[in-house]
Amino acid sequence: MLRSSILVAGAVMAALVVLVSGAAAGPAASSAFPVTITTAAGKVTISKKPARIVSLSPTATESLYAIGAGPQVVAVDDQSDYPKAAPKTALSGFTPNVEAIAAYRPDLVVASYDPKGLVSALGRLGIPVVLHGAASNFRGAYQQIRQLGMVTGREAAAARLIADMKARIGKIVRTSRSRAEGLSVYHEVSPDFYSASTRSFVGKVYAALGLENIADAADSAGTGFPQLSAEYIVSSGPDLIVLADTVCCGQKPSTVAARPGWDRISAVRTGSIVRIHDSIASRWGPRLVSFFRAMSSALARL
């Protein structure tokens, strides 16, 4: 655990060095290819501005479109359902087929997993891969957007997006924190009570708002996604319930209220049940702002 966090910290710092040196080059930096960035998979060098990007990561797809690199994207994986304009294909990020990816003749592949040596296999074909795994905090998420800006030649747009996200989120946090004071939240990943603690990325949203997360007490293993017992949820009586399993599993306020014993929970009594689209809650891209907005309106209703 410790060693991996040191590694991550090292990677982030190395990336910052690259970033700072890139920024020092001035306004011409966006056309300053070749660009070298450092991700969890090591250094990646992009020799010229990519024109045929394949994204195997739904989060990266959202970010690429948000920074205006959409026209450079030729294919996205089967899970990339946002934005609608993205060229969704049958490519899989979980069980990727190197030949199928190579058939799109990409000059850059962005992925969030590296199953069965995907990165090295594409590397042998001379295709650079940016590996952006799940971010564990906002800094990591912004860093990925910044790096996507650098490798696509959309650095300025990426910087604007990040500044805009930070400003909007900062404003929501400032107005909502006082309302959230002393309130607790239960985030539901699936109807068998898998939840998200503060160690997870979504958990950072609740922490930023100052909500107490009932999953924290159950996350002794530190996975970020403990499975809670029903008894514990009912007895903790959270003030807010956030459902991130509305799409996958059809959960809604009425199904939650119908669960045995749940009618006693404060959030169920006051109707403080927030529905958040599964994909927004499981990604770490630009729609983070929508998540904050949903939370802020729920807190305003309380």
Next chain:
Amino acid sequence: MSATAAKVVSPAGAVRPRGIAPVWAVAAVAFLLGAIVIGVAVGPIDLGFRGIASSLAERLRIPGISSSLSATEESILWEIRMPRVVLAALVGGMLSLAGATYQGVFRNPLVDPYLLGVAAGAGLGATLAIAYLPDGLRGQQALPAAAFVGGAVAVFLTYSVGRSASRGRDTTTLVLAGVTVASFFTALQTFVQQQNADTLQQVYTWILGSIPSSGWSDVVLVLPYVAIATVVILVLRRVVDVLSLGDDEAASLGVDVRRVRLTLVVAATVGTAAAVAVCGLIGFVGIIVPHAIRMLAGVGYRALLPLSVIVGAGFLVLADVIARTALAPAEIPLGIVTAFFGAPFFALVLRTSRGAA
């Protein structure tokens, strides 16, 4: 051949099935009752023994006593914990009974309730439901039905393949057919799962097995199947002893081997499929419990089958207590607990019984 048959009918014969020795019957019932008391008293939320006792007394309308639990604690006790204990008992009893029945019918001590492909078939059914039924609630609600149907289809296929190969006379053929059908269904299941990687987590948690905190609804769902299967098997328990000697011996004693075997297998399978449909795959119970009883009490099927129901029920209730309290307020999948605590216990029983022999 006739010598073996003679042994069965001879009163002095070593393999003559015996009834339940009173001491084992008492021990088994005491174990189950103890397990239920622990199951109700222990949970991630401490309700206090006196609180539980007072709540129970109030529900039993014992005059002068009213529950000292808060409304929330009442809900936790009666709507979450109690049904979970009952469901664990039903499923544990069913899986052990089905395991013991299969072991007798197929004359193979290594057989478990999933032998004829119930698990693989139910797994495919559940995965198909998760992956292809419309997103949302209907998919969730259809899952147990899909798992049940999948399990039943797999066993039917196994039986058809086994029968056509050996005209139903050879149990080894049936077991091999089960292995074949199970691998085929597992392959299909893995393929569907791999094609729908987004559903991986849901399928995975289903396969790991657990007793859901779904209140009384799942108890009501499982109860009829488990009750009918248990009654059918227990009524036929003496015949299992005869079957375990071999088909020819059983036939010479006037048993309609094929029909009885089919009845037993169908009953055990239907009960297992119902348990699997609601709780996923809970391994090890169907093997470990009957064997532990056999080694400790050294009984024939006539006594083994009812003892399996009682001890299996208690075993799974205790295993579920560990699943919901060991890392409280987090949970551990039950299938992990049954194997983790079951395997060393079984090794111990194996060692002591061999040492004594």
